[in-house]
Amino acid sequence: MIHSESLKKNKDFQHVYKNGTSQANRYLVIYVLKNQYRKNRLGISVSKKVGNSVVRHRVTRLIRESYRLNEMKFKNDLDIVVVARPSAKEITYKEAESALLHLARRHHIIGEKNDEKISN
Numbered sequence: 864m865i866h867s868e869s870l871k872k873n874k875d876f877q878h879v880y881k882n883g884t885s886q887a888n889r890y891l892v893i894y895v896l897k898n899q900y901r902k903n904r905l906g907i908s909v910s911k912k913v914g915n916s917v918v919r920h921r922v923t924r925l926i927r928e929s930y931r932l933n934e935m936k937f938k939n940d941l942d943i944v945v946v947a948r949p950s951a952k953e954i955t956y957k958e959a960e961s962a963l964l965h966l967a968r969r970h971h972i973i974g975e976k977n978d979e980k981i982s983n
Contacts, residue, residue, distance in 0.1 A: 867934060870906030870942060879906070879944045886969045890954055891926070892946040893966040903937060905930055906944040914952050922947050922954060929960040936964075936973045943972075 870876060883896035898904060907926050909919040926945050930937075937943075945963065954962075967973040 866939070867903040867905050867930075868900075870904045870944065875904070875942065876906055876908065876944055879942045883942065883944070884970065886966045887948075888962050888965055890948055890951040890958065890962040891966060892948065893963075893970060894944040894946070895970050895972055896942045898940055898942045900940065903934075903939060904942045906942070907947070908944060909947040909951075912949045913947050918952055919947075922951050922959075925954060925956050925959040926963065928956070929963045933960070933964060933967075933973075937967065938972045938974070941972060 870879070879894045879896045883894040885892055885894045887893075905927070907923050909922050911919070913919055913922055926947065930943075930945075951959070964973065
């Protein structure tokens with residue numbers, strides 16, 4: 864992730880849960896909150912309800928890779944927490960990417976104008 868960091872502290876996750884807005888679909892729930900930094904911070908939460916540690920880490924890697932490859936499309940200065948739902952257990956990369964971008968569009972944190980800024 865070139866222009867982003869990871870959310871790691873529980874207090875940061877709790878702050879986004881409490882003050883951010885959320886959108887959900889079949890596989891994911893995304894919480895978004897504006898931050899004071901000049902970059903995005905991404906947090907991924909996959910509970911034991913999704914599966915054992917192998918399954919949870921696989922889902923985490925799929926979500927992180929989906930974000931990484933589409934990072935240039937996202938607006939800046941956001942804290943983004945992605946929560947995997949139990950139905951994400953059997954998710955493929957294409958489904959993970961589609962679910963992430965779908966929720967980003969619903970949050971209005973993704974747009975074509977950001978592609979132009981990066982390429983110039």
